[in-house]
Amino acid sequence: MDYKKCINCQEYKRCRENRISVFFFIIGLIATIAIRVVTVLIHLNPLYGQIAWYIGVAGFLIFFIYKYNIDSTRYKIIRKNSLISKILRDEVLKKDDRQVLSAILCALSSSKDRINYFVIFASSALALVAGVYFDFVKR
Numbered sequence: 001m002d003y004k005k006c007i008n009c010q011e012y013k014r015c016r017e018n019r020i021s022v023f024f025f026i027i028g029l030i031a032t033i034a035i036r037v038v039t040v041l042i043h044l045n046p047l048y049g050q051i052a053w054y055i056g057v058a059g060f061l062i063f064f065i066y067k068y069n070i071d072s073t074r075y076k077i078i079r080k081n082s083l084i085s086k087i088l089r090d091e092v093l094k095k096d097d098r099q100v101l102s103a104i105l106c107a108l109s110s111s112k113d114r115i116n117y118f119v120i121f122a123s124s125a126l127a128l129v130a131g132v133y134f135d136f137v138k139r
Contacts, residue, residue, distance in 0.1 A: 024066040025112045029119055031059025036123035039131040043138075074104055 042049030
């Protein structure tokens with residue numbers, strides 16, 4: 001994580017999402033939707049349901065490997081700079097510490113996670129309704 005590229009979240013051009021991040025975000029969205037449409041597709045054509053399941057699981061595998069690497073990198077930076085202990089001991093943070101912390105907080109302020117959570121929520125609700133319809137109503 002290049003903490004120097006995103007020092008101030010107000011500086012949009014320096015803090016915007018990079019292409020790799022957007023790529024993995026899209027993979028996560030596709031995986032989310034693919035897993036949720038299995039419920040519908042399995043009733044229309046079992047082969048399509050299986051394909052959607054594989055796309056969803058493979059997409060989640062790729063997405064969560066990426067997220068794990070990002071979180072691990074952040075954790076290593078926090079540990080390397082002893083940020084938690086400095087904050088808990090009320091130490092005055094040096095400029096470099098503030099830049100690191102600012103970059104981490106800026107990255108955590110991304111709208112992609114909120115969008116992802118909304119898509120997961122909405123598609124789960126739709127999948128639940130579709131599942132109830134196909135399993136109990138349509139019979």
